[in-house]
Amino acid sequence: MFDTFPDFPDLPKLTDKQKIFVMRYVINGNNASEAYRFAYNALKMSEESVNVEASRLLKNPKITPWINYYKKKAQQNIDEEFHYSVSDAFNELNKLQEMCMNSFKTYSVAKGCIDTKCKIKGLFDEKDSSKSNLVINMGSVQYDGKNLKLNVGEDVANSSA
Numbered sequence: 001m002f003d004t005f006p007d008f009p010d011l012p013k014l015t016d017k018q019k020i021f022v023m024r025y026v027i028n029g030n031n032a033s034e035a036y037r038f039a040y041n042a043l044k045m046s047e048e049s050v051n052v053e054a055s056r057l058l059k060n061p062k063i064t065p066w067i068n069y070y071k072k073k074a075q076q077n078i079d080e081e082f083h084y085s086v087s088d089a090f091n092e093l094n095k096l097q098e099m100c101m102n103s104f105k106t107y108s109v110a111k112g113c114i115d116t117k118c119k120i121k122g123l124f125d126e127k128d129s130s131k132s133n134l135v136i137n138m139g140s141v142q143y144d145g146k147n148l149k150l151n152v153g154e155d156v157a158n159s160s161a
Helices: 016-027 032-039 047-059 063-082 086-099 104-121
Strands: 140-143 146-149
Touching: 016 032, 016 047, 016 063, 032 047, 047 063, 086 104
Parallel strands: none
Antiparallel strands: 140 146
């Protein structure tokens, strides 16, 4: 019945209902009562009875090793999913650069995705050093023979208008 619930020589054999309980417990965020209701016919049981039986199952020496096994597997999957290195970022960036050589718009969107991954992983500071705060002052511009002072790049609050 459970193709995804393998038998391991070092783990105890479980009944089908125990297997359902274990899987539901791990999937639902460790809610033993909900897992018990899902695995067993608990419609006529009081809430207190369900809680007692669920607690009893959690203490069962056959159940605990399976719960620990699946929690460990889940954590391994999470770790693998979030494993992202500087090397991964640069490899992706290089591939994107090759793909988007003729389209700056596509490239900038793709690079933004990589930057976001790197920020999530903690590879970039919030103050991204690749962005510059360089401001260039523009002088006056002539229009219809008149000089216009634009004040671009200056602190306008401190300039005399």
